[in-house]
Amino acid sequence: MNYEQSINYIHSIPKFSRVLGNDLLRVLLGRLGDPQKSLRFVHVGGTNGKGSTATMISEILKSAGYRTGLFTSPFLTRFNERIRIDGEPVGDESLAEIVSYVRKISEKYGAEVSEFAFITAAAMLYFAREKCDCVVLEVGLGGRLDATNVIEKPEAAVLTAIGLDHCQYLGGTVGEISMEKLGIVKRGTPLVLCPKQDAVVFENAKRVCAKRGAKLIIPDLPEKYNAAERSFFYKGEKYFLAMSGGFQALNAATAIEAANCLSKRGFEISGENIKTGLGRAKIPGRLDRYGNVIIDGAHNLQAVGALLNELEALGGPIRFLTAVMDDKDHDGITRLIAEFCKSRGASVTVTELDMPRCLAAESLAAEFEKRGVSAAVIKPPAAALRELKKLGGTICVCGSLYLAGEIHKIINK
Numbered sequence: 001m002n003y004e005q006s007i008n009y010i011h012s013i014p015k016f017s018r019v020l021g022n023d024l025l026r027v028l029l030g031r032l033g034d035p036q037k038s039l040r041f042v043h044v045g046g047t048n049g050k051g052s053t054a055t056m057i058s059e060i061l062k063s064a065g066y067r068t069g070l071f072t073s074p075f076l077t078r079f080n081e082r083i084r085i086d087g088e089p090v091g092d093e094s095l096a097e098i099v100s101y102v103r104k105i106s107e108k109y110g111a112e113v114s115e116f117a118f119i120t121a122a123a124m125l126y127f128a129r130e131k132c133d134c135v136v137l138e139v140g141l142g143g144r145l146d147a148t149n150v151i152e153k154p155e156a157a158v159l160t161a162i163g164l165d166h167c168q169y170l171g172g173t174v175g176e177i178s179m180e181k182l183g184i185v186k187r188g189t190p191l192v193l194c195p196k197q198d199a200v201v202f203e204n205a206k207r208v209c210a211k212r213g214a215k216l217i218i219p220d221l222p223e224k225y226n227a228a229e230r231s232f233f234y235k236g237e238k239y240f241l242a243m244s245g246g247f248q249a250l251n252a253a254t255a256i257e258a259a260n261c262l263s264k265r266g267f268e269i270s271g272e273n274i275k276t277g278l279g280r281a282k283i284p285g286r287l288d289r290y291g292n293v294i295i296d297g298a299h300n301l302q303a304v305g306a307l308l309n310e311l312e313a314l315g316g317p318i319r320f321l322t323a324v325m326d327d328k329d330h331d332g333i334t335r336l337i338a339e340f341c342k343s344r345g346a347s348v349t350v351t352e353l354d355m356p357r358c359l360a361a362e363s364l365a366a367e368f369e370k371r372g373v374s375a376a377v378i379k380p381p382a383a384a385l386r387e388l389k390k391l392g393g394t395i396c397v398c399g400s401l402y403l404a405g406e407i408h409k410i411i412n413k
Contacts, residue, residue: 003092006099007079013115022150028111028121029150032102035128041151042258045139045181046160046194048303049251051283052243053160056255058136060277062086064269069127069135076285076405083123085130098122116140117147144183156261157184157191158254162201163302175200182208190215192257196250219257222249227313239275242282244289247306252278285404290411292394297401299325301332307398308340317393318346321384323403326359330367333399338371348375351384353402381406
């Protein structure tokens with residue numbers, strides 16, 4: 001298969017309809033030579049901030065001179081973003097060759113796994129072939145049953161802020177969801193837990209870690225965040241961030257403690273390595289600003305709330321451009337944005353992405369209307385962005401990482 005064929009094949013694999021659990025994935029990895037057993041991992045889960053925190057940890061490792069793999073999801077503009085080494089996405093030819101090989105092995109031995117499990121196996125093989133010193137591995141969904149949880153024992157487990165998302169799969173309360181995510185904690189492996197959580201998350205983490213003989217590390221809260229220079233203090237040290245948003249200081253504090261864990265596991269990481277890594281860690285779709293356009297992939301209540309907190313400090317008119325996936329909490333998301341609009345006099349334009357999961361723009365507009373906020377409907381996203389740019393003010397793109405990626409591509413063209 002060439003590159004385009006390999007991408008089409010990946011997206012043709014069923015997401016959830018194959019056998020649940022990781023037994024088939026273990027068979028597939030075994031037939032591939034168990035590449036994951038030759039690698040060292042930092043396993044990163046949570047609801048919000050996984051990608052940012054994973055990127056920070058990988059940049060810290062890279063700055064310390066380690067060849068570092070990074071596995072994240074989803075991608076913003078191109079699939080290759082999901083599999084990186086030292087910040088560089090896997091090349092088209094390498095990806096096509098690995099996907100072709102993994103497909104051949106999976107079909108030969110009847111180990112045809114779900115889409116995400118297939119991508120996980122391909123990434124493991126790539127990182128092993130490239131002899132990575134450490135791989136920062138982001139959980140796809142949940143933790144306990146996630147394909148990434150096939151690894152035996154990471155150097156450290158990390159959980160970022162936990163909130164309500166994917167409730168149809170993980171449970172309807174933060175307590176239930178946190179137990180699924182705590183499934184990545186292995187016996188004797190330290191867990192670094194983001195310091196801002198619901199009380200039930202801390203309670204569950206203490207219980208799980210005690211049961212599995214795992215050290216629980218809860219970072220201190222970062223202090224004195226300065227939005228203008230993207231700086232904060234942690235344990236008396238001043239750090240600068242490449243990414244905007246006060247919530248990134250929480251992710252950074254979590255990454256700092258993860259790096260300290262790695263130092264105790266034999267990795268040589270200095271304080272300067274940590275500062276350099278945090279100052280370089282950057283991923284698109286997180287409070288990105290392009291002139292008067294802010295792009296943020298916020299797509300659940302926790303993330304949208306954090307975004308709106310950042311927007312409070314802005315002057316002038318704010319114009320939301322949003323689309324939401326049908327399986328997300330669109331009722332809650334529209335409620336938060338509508339409340340902000342009524343308090344600030346902001347406006348809403350809804351659009352629609354050409355994908356089955358996307359909630360129809362008219363349905364989304366109706367949800368805003370029932371909350372007393374008039375929402376214009378403009379499809380497709382490029383046309384919506386064009387019309388909003390004529391009006392001036394700050395355009396805030398949010399509601400979906402897929403929308404963030406689409407607008408990101410439009411702007412960068």
